[in-house]
Amino acid sequence: MKKELFPNAYSDKLFEQVYDYLLERIRRGEWKAHDKLPSVRVLAAEFEVHRLTVFKAYQLLKENNKVYVKDKSGYYVQPGSVLPPAVQQDPIVSAYVHESHLSEIHQVEAVYQFSKALLDPNLLPNRYFSEYVKKVFDLYPKVLGTYSTTQGDAELREALSRYFTDRYRFDLTKDEILITSGSQEAIDLIARVLVKPRDVVLLERPTYSPAIDVFRRQGASIIPIEITPDGYCLEQIEEMMQNHKPRLFYMNPTFHNPTGYTVPAEQRKRLVDLAAEYHCLLVEDDPCPDIYFGKAPPSPFFAYDTSGYVIYIRSFSKYISPGLSIAMVACRQGIMNYLIKAKSLSDNGTPLLNQKIFLHYFFSERMQQHMEKLRTALAIRKDIMEEELSGTGWQWRSPAGGFNLWIKLPESVLMDELLGKSMEQSITFVPGTICDPLRELNSWIRMSYSYLNEQQLREGLRRFVSLFRELFGE
Numbered sequence: 001m002k003k004e005l006f007p008n009a010y011s012d013k014l015f016e017q018v019y020d021y022l023l024e025r026i027r028r029g030e031w032k033a034h035d036k037l038p039s040v041r042v043l044a045a046e047f048e049v050h051r052l053t054v055f056k057a058y059q060l061l062k063e064n065n066k067v068y069v070k071d072k073s074g075y076y077v078q079p080g081s082v083l084p085p086a087v088q089q090d091p092i093v094s095a096y097v098h099e100s101h102l103s104e105i106h107q108v109e110a111v112y113q114f115s116k117a118l119l120d121p122n123l124l125p126n127r128y129f130s131e132y133v134k135k136v137f138d139l140y141p142k143v144l145g146t147y148s149t150t151q152g153d154a155e156l157r158e159a160l161s162r163y164f165t166d167r168y169r170f171d172l173t174k175d176e177i178l179i180t181s182g183s184q185e186a187i188d189l190i191a192r193v194l195v196k197p198r199d200v201v202l203l204e205r206p207t208y209s210p211a212i213d214v215f216r217r218q219g220a221s222i223i224p225i226e227i228t229p230d231g232y233c234l235e236q237i238e239e240m241m242q243n244h245k246p247r248l249f250y251m252n253p254t255f256h257n258p259t260g261y262t263v264p265a266e267q268r269k270r271l272v273d274l275a276a277e278y279h280c281l282l283v284e285d286d287p288c289p290d291i292y293f294g295k296a297p298p299s300p301f302f303a304y305d306t307s308g309y310v311i312y313i314r315s316f317s318k319y320i321s322p323g324l325s326i327a328m329v330a331c332r333q334g335i336m337n338y339l340i341k342a343k344s345l346s347d348n349g350t351p352l353l354n355q356k357i358f359l360h361y362f363f364s365e366r367m368q369q370h371m372e373k374l375r376t377a378l379a380i381r382k383d384i385m386e387e388e389l390s391g392t393g394w395q396w397r398s399p400a401g402g403f404n405l406w407i408k409l410p411e412s413v414l415m416d417e418l419l420g421k422s423m424e425q426s427i428t429f430v431p432g433t434i435c436d437p438l439r440e441l442n443s444w445i446r447m448s449y450s451y452l453n454e455q456q457l458r459e460g461l462r463r464f465v466s467l468f469r470e471l472f473g474e
């Protein structure tokens with residue numbers, strides 16, 4: 001009987017589908033290291049494809065060091081291609097999640113959580129929150145018994161399209177907005193819809209750690225693009241676009257996580273033009289444009305886009321209401337149709353109650369006034385962190401917004417030891433390696449000043465610096 005390959009694969013090249021089929025099974029451990037794989041003849045008959053198609057798939061596996069050839073007797077599994085048994089044991093995990101580095105750190109319970117780039121819940125206007133919840137139940141008495149549409153509540157999408165048109169002159173209708181449960185879901189949906197194995201994806205270096213895990217899981221070939229306080233090197237990006245035809249560039253250009261850098265306005269327009277010229281989508285992840293300490297950042301890339309090459313992800317969960325977990329994706333209709341289908345497979349729509357509460361809370365006068373207070377509170381916390389670290393000799397660029405300090409420790413630091421001992425003392429931070437697509441940046445760390453109150457910040461930092469001196473004497 002004919003075996004189905006990947007019925008929903010995005011590739012129309014048959015040999016790539018055979019390649020994906022074989023690789024997935026090798027990774028899952030269905031064949032072990034040094035096992036002999038089915039012959040070209042057998043697979044060609046099973047799949048009802050030409051032998052050359054299977055031969056090409058094996059050649060590619062060989063080039064990518066997944067299989068080797070022995071004595072002309074056939075193909076064998078190269079050791080190292082099989083996922084570790086710990087991952088394989090659970091067939092659901094092995095078929096889906098490969099790694100999720102940041103969530104592992106977040107699961108550690110600690111008093112001094114410098115790893116959490118989230119808002120201290122005490123900084124939100126919690127006392128007034130019940131008013132909005134009550135208002136929602138009064139206005140929509142059936143809200144608890146109603147599903148949202150998959151794309152998201154029309155009233156909320158209408159309000160957001162007006163907001164972005166007024167604020168940044170976005171050319172955006174409500175049909176070009178998808179509501180998601182946080183921007184993490186948005187990144188995941190975009191990766192599923194747009195990226196197939198071996199597609200080239202550009203990622204900033206460093207970047208938001210879970211994005212590396214998501215695009216890796218998709219089987220993408222990742223090319224790192226350095227981000228510096230001055231933005232990107234556009235010549236490097238153009239060369240990569242020309243030579244490697246990337247599918248997309250995932251970026252976080254405003255108060256970048258983890259560095260805090262912002263890509264200047266001049267580069268934004270030029271990069272949008274390059275994207276259109278080389279047919280590379282720009283996925284702009286924008287979780288905290290309102291958290292600035294001096295002047296507001298430049299308009300998002302989406303505002304410069306006239307050709308539909310920018311997909312804009314805007315989270316509202318980071319500093320407005322983490323508990324509601326609301327984000328949106330803005331993009332043109334073609335991609336939107338695919339995203340809606342993917343979202344319907346994921347959860348059929350973000351909870352309507354969350355969307356309605358968010359709508360009334362976000363657009364209220366109180367929330368908008370609250371933003372000013374929030375900026376001041378976070379600027380004070382950033383200053384405290386910088387003051388506490390000022391005597392250490394460690395290096396960082398003072399961020400103009402966002403939640404994090406990206407810190408360079410002395411090269412001699414042993415990161416595993418520092419992280420392990422810190423956790424023993426109830427202190428967490430994010431090691432730079434997990435933010436690096438190349439898994440280097442061994443002496444960098446991300447510390448967030450947004451989650452702890454002023455007293456905890458000072459106390460935790462003092463403990464951390466003294467632990468560091470104890471361990472490394474610097």
Ligand SMILES: Cc1ncc(COP(=O)(O)O)c(C=O)c1O
Pocket residue numbers: 117181182183184185208252257285287315316317318326327
């Ligand atoms: C750049 C970036 N993208 C996405 C997210 C996830 O945000 P959400 O809570 O909306 O899923 C974060 C959160 O830290 C982030 O910093």
